[in-house]
Amino acid sequence: MKKTIALLAVSLSAFQVQAQLAVGKSAVTNNSVSLEFSNTENRGLVLPYNINKSGITENGTMIYDTTDHKVKYLKDNAWFDFSVDTSGTSDLSIQGADKTEQPGAKVAIYSTGSTNTTSGILVLEDTNKAMILPKVASPHLNIINPAPGMMAYDTTKRQLAVYNGTVWSFWKP
Numbered sequence: 001m002k003k004t005i006a007l008l009a010v011s012l013s014a015f016q017v018q019a020q021l022a023v024g025k026s027a028v029t030n031n032s033v034s035l036e037f038s039n040t041e042n043r044g045l046v047l048p049y050n051i052n053k054s055g056i057t058e059n060g061t062m063i064y065d066t067t068d069h070k071v072k073y074l075k076d077n078a079w080f081d082f083s084v085d086t087s088g089t090s091d092l093s094i095q096g097a098d099k100t101e102q103p104g105a106k107v108a109i110y111s112t113g114s115t116n117t118t119s120g121i122l123v124l125e126d127t128n129k130a131m132i133l134p135k136v137a138s139p140h141l142n143i144i145n146p147a148p149g150m151m152a153y154d155t156t157k158r159q160l161a162v163y164n165g166t167v168w169s170f171w172k173p
Helices: 001-010
Strands: 015-018 020-023 033-035 062-067 068-074 080-081 108-112 123-126 131-132 151-153 159-163 168-171
Touching: 033 123
Parallel strands: 015 108, 020 033, 033 131, 108 123
Antiparallel strands: 062 068, 068 080, 151 159, 159 168
16 A cells, blocks of 8 residues: 555656546536546545645645644635534544655646646646536435545535534535
8 A cells, every 4th residue: 555655646746737637537517627526426525634734825725634633724824624523533544654745746737838836736726717526415425434534515405515534514605
């Protein structure tokens, strides 16, 4: 497992994808999408596990904070809690023994030439495109074994679903 993770980290090092990316499907739904996931399986997007967020300064960053087991995003230079619940738990062993940040491990998705210097594992760089989360009907019922930090769009309730390791939280504008 460690070898696989190390190989993946090296493979992703400074890897850049231009334009649009569909995961688990043949194409994105429209030109305003930079990253879109398949809707055919009951799976969510798992955010990066973070043990020290002090060096993160890019507004819009989303993480799973292992210090308090919450899904958070950086908004106006302050961390906003998406989890609400304080009883979250997580099994950090899925990351392996070496939890050291690999500064060069990065995927940047953009439609124009770029020399992006934003730190992060996955950087969606276009200013006129967005990411579409995996769409799952009632993820709290249909994702059998969710991982802490998982997110999906609940197509039944039409809202964001976030799993903190113990409970799902739901957000609607």
